[in-house]
Each structure stands twice: as structure tokens, then as C-alpha cells.
Amino acid sequence: MTRFLALALIATSAALAAFPAQADEGMWTFDNFPSAAVKARYGADVTPAWLDKARASVVRLEGGCSGSFASAQGLVLTNHHCVTECLSRISTASRDAQANGFFARTRAEEERCAAEQVSVLERLENVTDKVAAAVGEGIGPAANARRKATLTELEQACEDGYRTRKSPRSCEAVTLYGGGQYFLYHYKRYDDVRLVFAPETSVAFFGGDVDNFEFPRWNLDFSILRVYENGKPAVTPNFLRWRRAGAQEGEPVFVAGHPGSTERLDTVAQLKFEREVSQAHWLLRASELRGRYLQFAAGGAEQARIAQEPLFGLENSFKVFRNGQGVLLNDTFMTAREAEEAKLRKAVAANPKLGPYAGAWTDIEQALGRYRAFYYQHNFVERGAAFGGEFAFAARALARAATERSKPNAERQRQYTEAALPKLRQQLLAPIPDYRDLEILRLTYSLEKLVEYLGVDDPLVRLVVGRDAPRTVATRVINGTKISDAAFREQLWGGGLAALEKSTDPLVQLALRVEPEAQKLRKRYEDEVEAPIAAAEERLARARFAIQGTGTYPDATFTLRLSYGAVAGWREGDRDITPFTTLEGLYARATGQPPFALPPSWKAAEQRVNLGTRFNFSTTNDITGGNSGSPMLDAKGRLVGLIFDGNRHSIGGDYWFDAALNRTVSVHPAALLVALDEVYGARSLTRELVVE
């Protein structure tokens, strides 16, 4: 479940929130966790010390996941599906770490995941007042720019302070409640992340896309990384002890991690924009790309290997958005949201003090109306639908970074500030596999869609493809580019705009040709859409605080959250789903054919493992994509599970929390230990863990 990664692909407007939570609902910030309610409901004591320990033991994988320290020597437990990109990049036709798994028997064999970084949240600093003081009450483009410049300046001052003290940290501005609160989050960041262990994809993702988001389930979706500092395993005294027996049915459990994005209190206009425009459009495009990948993969074993990683991500997102769209198309859901919104608007209208907020809904609706007029242009040239493939991404990012770095820090787009550059640089300069056929497929696809949606006479189309067929253009620039060469990228990164302009590389030239138009579309979006929506969401947040109070949680923002719940199944139609699966079920479900074919390691182990071992289980926690790899903790702060998915009902969790049906799905620690000790003979690893 990598919903967060996927969400980055579509134009979801930043969500607003602030509402009373019910049942086990809520992805709570660590500064506002409802310990009293949890104590009352479950008898568990979530103390400040508990929270501090959890915060320090949980990590964010900058690729879009969560994880937890598992030893004092930097071991990190996360999902297998959180390292698919790393596995893909270290694999070749003759050494397939996706198919065969990976196990570094010695530290020397631990292999770098070159694009990955791991972050630990050390401090939360509330800067709401500082931002408010700098921005004031303006709601136009100027105020929007001032707000962003302020966040950049706060980050820079924060990082400068650490640098002065010779202990560099990353500082990130965090917008909560759609602008109701601003924080600086201070992270310790590790940029040397190495792969230690990963099982075979066939058991990690047993059942594949067909079983994804289903339960009962049997996925060994785990991997182990290690963070390094100065070439040595990092010292990480805050790690989680594992509780082999796990938690029992009904026992309270907690998920600490970094959920990516929810839209639970989007306005009706925002939901309808998704339903009619952004999500509808994404789904149709994704479905076609999926078809192209699948047919590409049918071309042979090597093509199947190459397509596996992008296909996994796409199919996962597709399932999320298809089901999400199902929620938005459901009349009952939309009618209920309309009624809620009408009620809130009435309450605001009835309170003279809230008068300034009454226009916020209309402002959002009008901004989205303006966006419709240039949505395709913006999406195909500047946003998620533009220029598919690793090669094109790199070329576009180099062009954008060069343009932005030529400006003062506070005037740059927020993705290119000094605080953001190290991560971007590392991602850009990490090796890219040179799969030209796949790159041609991806670029052809996105250029063909550009032509299809904008029409052949659109000036942007003429600029990008001229009078050539998209496939002709894509084939020419992909076959002619050197962008897959990391040294070439490093040289372009170092040389900035001048180096790019001097280059005769056809893909670089294409990226530069598009850059001014892309910037214009970005500016138009920021001024006509983002600015009024940001201002309106801030007013909505204040209105909600005023009417509903502050005992609420903000929508997810890929920042650290804590969710509480209990081990539980649910009632599906006329059937009871029990919360635990066992190893016996795994073997019963194996057919020998993908995606239900077990690897040799597990087939060989069938006679010696305890078939009663608990394997996956379901709980009532409220999570979403980005939580992948999160530890599940018991009341004593011990690891009792590894989050990897939600059931199918959890997908609607983007829009609302259904306490009766929404369930989180995890790997049981007993399964992890049986796998490491008995199936893979990885005692060198389990010796490093602390297991109770």
C-alpha cells in the first residue's frame, strides 16, 4: 500500500480539517494526542514518555513510507513494497533481487539504496503566530507568495542554526488543518541507507494485485534496512523491542507513522472537482498505462522484470483511486457531505464573529471553476500527467532546479529551496536503470495523451512535438539522450542553466523548451487556484476551530501521527471476518501459479514450520498510504505488528472513517521471526533484535 506515493500523481488540493473524532478515528499529531479518551476507552496509558519514545523510534522513508528502528545499530524495519524501487535498481537480468530476494549475510554485503533517505522527527516547533505575523490577512497572490517565502525563511533560519552548532538537521515547514496551524518539524536525516534483507516478491506480495486491499491475507511484506553515518552503522539507541506473541484480539494497539494524505473535510466543490476532473482523468489515463505495461511485460521474462516495479505502483494506486472514485460517485456519500457542509455554513452564517469566513466555500468553488479552464494544460505540462519516465523526469527536474536555483532562496518554488535541495539532489543523482524500451513506452504514452487531450492544434502541443508523431519524438529523444549516465546528470546539476543551454542532448533540449511554458502554467495555477484556496482553507480551519473546538486531528500530510485502535475483525455482509490468519492458510492458498506461487524457500519450509503461526492480522486503526512500514505498538510500546495495508473498506478512508468496516492490516511479528530464523536462516539478523 503506497497510497501516498500515488497521491502525489494527481492534483489533490491540500485538505482542510478540524472535526470531532469518533470511535477509533484519527491520525493524531504527537502534540495533541487524546490520551484521556484512549485511557477511558482502552485503559492504556499513553504518557508523554511513551510518546517521546515512539517518536524517536519511528522513521520516515523519504520515498514515501514509514519504518521503525529495530536495533541500536541502525536496523530499520519497513515493508517490502517500500523497497521495490531499491530492489529494482540493484537488479539486473542476471541477478533479480525482486524475484529472489536479498540477504546481506555480512555488513559488507549491505547494499546502498542510493535514492533513499531516512528521517527521524526530533522536535515540533509551533510557528503559527510567526507565519500569521508575516502574512497578515491578505488572500491574493501576493499573500500566497509571502506565506511561502515565510515558510522558506523559517526553514532556512532553523537549518542555519543547526549548521552553526555543527549538528546539521533538516527543518521542514508543516501546514496543518489547511493553514489553521504551522509548524517547523526538525528532522535528523540519514542519507546513507542500505538494504539488509528482503524476501522474494512472490511471498512478500503473495496474491499480487488481486489480493491487494483484501483480507484474510497472507503477505510477508517486510524488509530490513540499515542507516549509516560516516560509513558506519548509525548509533540508534531508540529502537523498538519486538513482542513475538503479538497482541491478542481486543487488545489496544497504536500505529505510529507518516500517513500521506487524506481529504476528509474537502468541501463539496473539491470533492466534485476530483470526481469530475482530476480523479476521473487520472483513472482513465492510469488504466491505459497499465494496459501498456501489462502488454510490455507479456513480451518476455526480462520485460516482465523491468515492468514489475512501475506496474506494482500503478496498480496499487489504481485500486485506491478506483475505489475512491466509487465513494465519490456514491450518491449517499455525496448527499451526506452536502448536508454536513450546509449545516456548517449555516452555523458560520449565524455567528456574526465568523462573518469573514462565510465566503470561503464559494471562493474554493470559483477557484476550481477557473482551474477547469486550464486543467489539462497544467496537468500535461507541469503536473502529474507530464512527460512520463525516469529519463524525462530527470531532465525536467534538472531544468527546473537550474531555473529555481538562479533565484534568491525565498523566491523559489518550495520544492527547490535550500532546505529541499539535498534530498532532490540525492534522488536525481542516484543511478537510473537504462531501460530504453520502457522509457520510450512511458514518454510516448504521455505525449500521446498530451496530444489527445489538448488537440493537435494547441500551441503547447506544437511546442512539444512540432508536427511529428509523439512516438517519433519519444523514440528520438530517448534513444539520443545521455541522461541515464549519472556523471552526465551531475555535470548538468553542477553547471546549472548555462550547462543545460549548452547541451545538445535532445531530451535536455526538450525539457528546456518546455520550461518557460511550464513556469507560466505554474504561476497561473498558483495565482488563480492555489492562492484563493489556501486562503479559504485557512478561514475554514478557523471557522471549524471556533465552532467545533480544537480537540480534533488534521488531515494527513506525510508527517508523524499516532492512531489508536484494537485488534479486531469485522462483519462483511453476512460473514464474520476473524482478525488473524496463519501459515496454514498461506500454503492452502498457494496454487503454484503467479500471483499465488510460493518461492522455493517457503515450499521447502512447509514441513518444518509451525503452521499455526499467526501471519497477518487486522485492527481498527485509522491509517492511510504513507503509513506503510509503520510499526504497530502495544500499550507498553513494543512492536506487535508491521502495517502494510488496509482492507478494501479502508480505501474510503481518504474521505471518511467507517469504524464498522475500516481495518488496518499488518504482518504479525511471529511470522517475521519464523521467516528470518526458520525459512531464511538469518539468525545473524535476529540476534541483533530484542525479542520478548
Place this chain on the structure above:
Amino acid sequence: MTRFLALALIATSAALAAFPAQADEGMWTFDNFPSAAVKARYGADVTPAWLDKARASVVRLEGGCSGSFASAQGLVLTNHHCVTECLSRISTASRDAQANGFFARTRAEEERCAAEQVSVLERLENVTDKVAAAVGEGIGPAANARRKATLTELEQACEDGYRTRKSPRSCEAVTLYGGGQYFLYHYKRYDDVRLVFAPETSVAFFGGDVDNFEFPRWNLDFSILRVYENGKPAVTPNFLRWRRAGAQEGEPVFVAGHPGSTERLDTVAQLKFEREVSQAHWLLRASELRGRYLQFAAGGAEQARIAQEPLFGLENSFKVFRNGQGVLLNDTFMTAREAEEAKLRKAVAANPKLGPYAGAWTDIEQALGRYRAFYYQHNFVERGAAFGGEFAFAARALARAATERSKPNAERQRQYTEAALPKLRQQLLAPIPDYRDLEILRLTYSLEKLVEYLGVDDPLVRLVVGRDAPRTVATRVINGTKISDAAFREQLWGGGLAALEKSTDPLVQLALRVEPEAQKLRKRYEDEVEAPIAAAEERLARARFAIQGTGTYPDATFTLRLSYGAVAGWREGDRDITPFTTLEGLYARATGQPPFALPPSWKAAEQRVNLGTRFNFSTTNDITGGNSGSPMLDAKGRLVGLIFDGNRHSIGGDYWFDAALNRTVSVHPAALLVALDEVYGARSLTRELVVE
């Protein structure tokens, strides 16, 4: 534009209609054409003789198009895109009639389109009272069965009568106004249809999918067929004279043809079912299949040739449904329909005589609610989503026909009655190209979607694929089947169920294994969904007649209709679109690269043709898919155009007619004549025409 063909793929419920027409709106039946209104608006006299002549000159291509007789020796003018299947089937790797066109310089060279039939409507017989008398007022499954049996019996009696008189005719029951009227349409049918002329696809479909549904436009979308009787060209005294100069801007024009399907007065529940379930689902699946085809076609020239025909049909439908879904997702549209429906319901409720009709809307909504519970099962096993590919279609149809033919005629499904069998038999026994890779692609795709939507544990999935991967099953049965052998199919057709059951052919076995479950799902659909909706639609039609009168037209049903209008452009945003394009524009738009690459014939002709020749033009007529190939007539009944498309706004015409924007697009007769005479040197053909 083959929207009709496409509509057959999704579960659109039969539409209901009966409403007052405005502007140039309406696809009128020939027995109820508003001649007085047309006289008042345009001064044109549409007399009974005019109507009779038009009716007798216009034909239906049973593959899903329209056409017109162009000579007394059986020449038929229709679209190029109406013969793509024929062109594909007579093409091979070494003789590509799609790419290079087709021209029979002598009658001996005219080549059979083996699956095609051409029908002329000779008589319309109103049988509403007979059906009412037989069915009564029942609304349950029994009444539904009685209604269908009655239609079958009426058809059979009608055909028996002709057979006795030794002049066989086809009789088809036609349901209009959702059951407000029943007719028997008597057709003269030609089953020996031969290809005479077709231009190269590159000029017929110039601009390809990118320009499809766009205007200004430059498509030479025509072909010429000839119908034969007893091995000789048929004698067809009713044919259209061509008017070389065409019609001028503002001149009244008429389209006579067979529009396939509209849903202008679907209830809101039906529209929402499409929006949330049937159309949404079709679009996602079609988009993926499109991606698979496109990647298949990228594999080489021969793959591109093989994929061209199915890809064209799919992309055409995709554009229709994507835009149609855009209409359904548009809040303004849906709100307006809700308001209209509320008004009508209020009027019905206010009239005590209409009391029995008041529950019709709720009946439809409840029936669709029941359908949701088994929509995927029904669609994947019995309807459009089931078992893709020509091979699987043939096997399933053989199994179904054998099952149905073992029942008395009146008890059979309506597609397998004695009246329907000759067409089905001809289609089934026509040659199928043996493209196994494409067949594997299509069957794999539909089995994978079956598994994806029903889940791997569904008993239907187990029945179809067992514990195998869908690709394994598809590859095995496609590589193992002899179904592509027409003699084998003929033997199975002749041998009925016994022959099928004896066969060891793996695809035939698969079809037989599925047949009982498919029949169960069909029965469930008929009883729980179709029966109550049919009964409700009949009541709605009566309610509308009572409130709105009978001066209306029914929704399209692939039966003969006449639409009136005038030559006109429209205003698109801030631009005026003029109604004519010329040859000059064609050459200006040609880039040399697909889909804008002209064939050698047209490149060579550039210097000698009159570049001012009118090429395509737009009119205000109200048409839809199925009208493809329809003649456009002037007030004197002369051919002034060949319909091939609508502009992009016409797509919303499935749901409503927008007089300001909805335009029909045709090939100008001058372009046809320049092409035949000057580009292709086909004077042997033009000599057969009567041109003024």
C-alpha cells in the same frame, strides 16, 4: 463514428422517450415526421412520396451502420469506417486493403464482405394493440416473458406469410417509446454484399483518433458496396441522385438512416447507474484494453495492421463514452435532469388518472439497486465484459445458439429466434482471421479483469480459470482451439448441443462449462432487472403521452429515422466555426506522419485537383452512432452529403440535444466525385451514378 456498435458493449437499458422537440431536434420515425413544422421553419415540402422514396433508398448495414443506394444496379454508398471489419478480413500481411485501399475495376473483382448484410425497410406495421392484448397489465417476470414471446410469435407469423408467398422478408419487432408503441418492421434483406471501392485509411480517417469528433475536418470517409441477389447485382430502382454542388449554407437538409441508441429520457436513477456503475466500469476497462492494443501494435508493422481494426472501434467508443461520462458527471446537467423529473413526477401525482404510473420511477431505481448486487458477475460472464476476442465470441455464440435452438421458438432468447438466426448464422460462419497473439491478448485481458473484479475466491472465477493464472488459461485454449476454421464452426452449428458436447476443443469446452452459469445470470437479470424496468418504462411512456402529447419522437433504436436541419457552423467559445472545409485545408494539415500522412494517391494529385473543392461540412441535424453512412438529402431528395461523424458536442446527444452546438459532420459530394474521378480514376464507378 460507430457509436452504435459501441453501445452494444455496455449495459444501457432500453431508453424511454416521448417529449416535445425544439429547434432541429429529433430522430423521427417515418410514420410521424413533423412535416408541417419543417415547412414552417424551412419552407421545405416533405411529402408522403418524398418519405417513401427516401425510405426505399436508404439501407441498414447489419454490422451497425446506414447507407444509401447509389445506382439501379445495387451500388451502396456508406462510410469507410463501416467497412473496416470487411477490409481487415480481406487483408493479409502481403495485401493490406486498409492501408492501400480497395478498387474492383470489374464486377468480377468485387469481393464479398462475408459477415455483412444490407436491409431495406419496406413496411411499418403498428402492433401495439396486439402486444397489449397478449401481455395485459402484468409487470412481473411472467409478463416480461409473455411480451417477448408475443414479439417472437408476431415476427414468425409475419415471416411465414412472406415465405408462403415465396418472397421471403425479415420481420423485426420494434419497441418504441420504451414500450409505448410496438411495430413490426418488414425488411428486404440482402446477404450477399460485396466491396467495390474503399480509399486508403490514411485519407479516409485522416487525423485519426486525435481529430475524431473534431471539426473543421478533412476525412474522405466513404466506401462503395454492391448488393447481389442470386449471384447477380441486385436490381435497385430506388436510388439517390447525387447533387455535385451540395447544399449551401442555411439550406435545409435531411438525414435518413438508422441511429443506434440514445438515452434522452432515462430516469435519473438510470443516468446515475450509468455514471457510477456501467459507464464508469466500461471506461476503465476499455482504457486498459486500449493500452494493451497500443503496445501490441508498437511491436511491429504486422502487429499494427492486425490491431488496427479493433483499436479503431475501441478508441471511437472510448471517446464517445469519455465525453458522455463528462456530461453525466457535470453537476449542472444532472441537476437539470433531476428538476425535469421532479416536475413530471409532480404532474403525474396531480392527475388521479395517472395514478398507476406514479411508482414507475421507484420501480426502476429499485431494479437497478438489485442489479448492483450482481452487476459484475452478469457483465463478466454474460454481457459485454465477458470473454474477449473473435474466437471466444464464436465459441460462446455456438454454445448459446445450440442451447436456445433446443427450445420452442417463442421460449428462446430474442437473439436466437428463427427470425434472428439467419443473420447470426451468417456472422458466425464468416471467415475469422487467425490472429492467435491478438486472441490471446483479448482473452487474457478479459479473464484477468474477471478475476480482478470478482476476486479469486468467487465460484464463477473458479469455474472459468480454476486455480490457473488467466494468461495460462487463455494461452492454452486459444492455442488449442480449431474455432478459427469455418468448416469446424459450421459442423458445430449443424450438430447442435450433441456436437459441442462431444468436442474436445478446449475453447468449446470452456464455453460449455460457462453456459449454465451464464444462463442463470441472464435469467436473474431478466427477472429482477429487465422485467420491472420494461414494465416501468411502458408506464412512463403512457404518462408522458398523457401529459406531453404524441407529437414527439422516440429514443433511437437502430431503426429508420429522419432528422431535419440546415447547413450551419456554430460559435465555439469566442470563435465562429464555418460550415465548409476544402481540399486546400487537407493538404495544409498533412504533416507526412500518421495520423496526418496522406497516401501517395493524394500526394500525386495535389497539383491537378481544384483545391477549392468542398470537402467536409457541418449541419444542425440530430443524429447519433448508427447514422454512420447515412445520406444527407436536400429538399428535392437528392444526396448532398454522406454523414460520418458529429462534432465533439454531438456526443452529449446521447443525453440531450444542444441546438447551439451539436453538429453533424458529412463528406461533401464534390469531394467524393473528385476522389473517384480525378484521384483514383474510377470512372467505371462514377458512370454508374446519376450526378446533377
